[in-house]
Amino acid sequence: MLNILCVCGNGMGTSTILKISVKKICDEHNIDAAVESCSFGEALSFITTTDLVLTSPEWAGMLPPSSAVIAETKNLIDTAAVTETLLSAVKEHFPNEIK
């Protein structure tokens, strides 16, 4: 199972919408994933158990160092762009997770 973390500024609005889209995309593409959301200030406490972080370039640069794969896209609520970013990151780094 893939642990995905959605990150935005306050961990409330944008990352929640992102989490909703990511869950939907994973369902549609048969990716077995647990999706969580938080602010980048809290990312430190989640990131060690995260495989893939989805966020915008603004926050990506401020994430704490980790072994997680960071996938970024500018408009976090644009489902098409998020789908593309997510799928290409999964295909590149976690090809076994796609059933």
Add this chain to the structure above:
Amino acid sequence: MLNSILDLLLKQIFGQPFLLMAIIVFIGYIAMKQKVSKAIAGAAKASIGIIVMGMGSGALIANFGKLLTALQNATGIQGAGLNTYPTMTAGYEKMDAILGEGTGAAWGIYTLLVAFILNLVFVALRKFTRIRAVYLTGNAMIVQAGISTYIVWRFLGLGMLPTVLIAAVVTALYWGICSTLLIEPTKKITGADFTVAHQQMVVDYIAYKVAPKIGNPEKDDIEKKKLPESLNFLQDNIIATALVMFVSTAIIMLVVGKDQIDWLRSAEGLNQGGLTNNVVFLVWISITLTANIVVLLSGVRMFVGELMMSFKGISEKLLPGAVAGVDCAAIFAFAPKSVVLGLLFGALGQIIGLVGLLVFKSPIFLVPGFIPLFFDNATIAIFANKFGGWKAAAVICTANGLVQILGSALAVKMMELTWWQGSADYATIWVAIIAIFKGIGSLLGIPIAG
């Protein structure tokens, strides 16, 4: 028999926020054709989230209240903190004190549901209402519906049904009209089809209209200039909250003096008699208050995600042509430098405002909060910079910071809460709305309900 069934249903089930939210989330999941097991898990999480939020906000209001008491004892000045979530729960506490435990939040949740439905109805009737946006920012919706409920109840003293209906109409009109106004400018910033639905929408619109008169968006676009990266840490919500709490608490401790600090140390709930060093005690208070806010936020996050999932699903199903109104932070990635600029000049404006309160011996003093300071001024700066360049953003955000303080002081005066929402719209248009309700209440001779 009938009475005990009614009591069970109305008071113990539909009057208890932790069950009410679980039921709403459960229905949302089922309506979206999810598995029952998923629906139960979602409902349980929402329920836990409500309780966690209560723990955080209860501790925050109590601990912060001690600081305000010390301030009042030493100087006679009434203090209030600016933050969105505790304002809602502080209002609920006042309602619960008169109406019974859990009533405030239950009424607030009903207002939220009715307002959301009304927003959908307004959009369905867009030919007549011209409202095209559905406000979907769940975290802001909960707070705004809750505060509206408290405003209406406080000044009109009505029962549940009329209070919920009136509060929902006002809230839904605010959501629909203001987020529709921002469709055009948001599209120009992002090139995407959504709008900002948050709590500084009126001022965003003013910035969009006024900025071109102040500056030149081509020549002075901050996004094309360089900013030092060291400013970025200020955007970390937890660090910035701790910093603001530290500075504010330090000022309060300096003002209240030794006797009150000694009282605070051993005050019930704080119980830090062992921390005799004032600096250590100061650090302890600022960290504790920040921790209370972090708990509150994680509680909100546990149910807001489930709630937004339902709202988004319902809206997309019923009104596929509607414009989605989302959290202001969704546009931050399109203008990251404006975000920092807004924070800096908004802070400048708020500092001017706070100094003003002291110099002019205002009976009210405010402690700034990260959410109204950062998210509002960042968003306003994005609109201002896009349509008028950084000089316009600097001027408008400074003015907005000042207005946030002065307007909030007026609101605190009328609402008599120890917390106020503090964001731009809640220091402008909502102050007017409160004044209107207060005026209606006193015209009709209705006593303040609480």
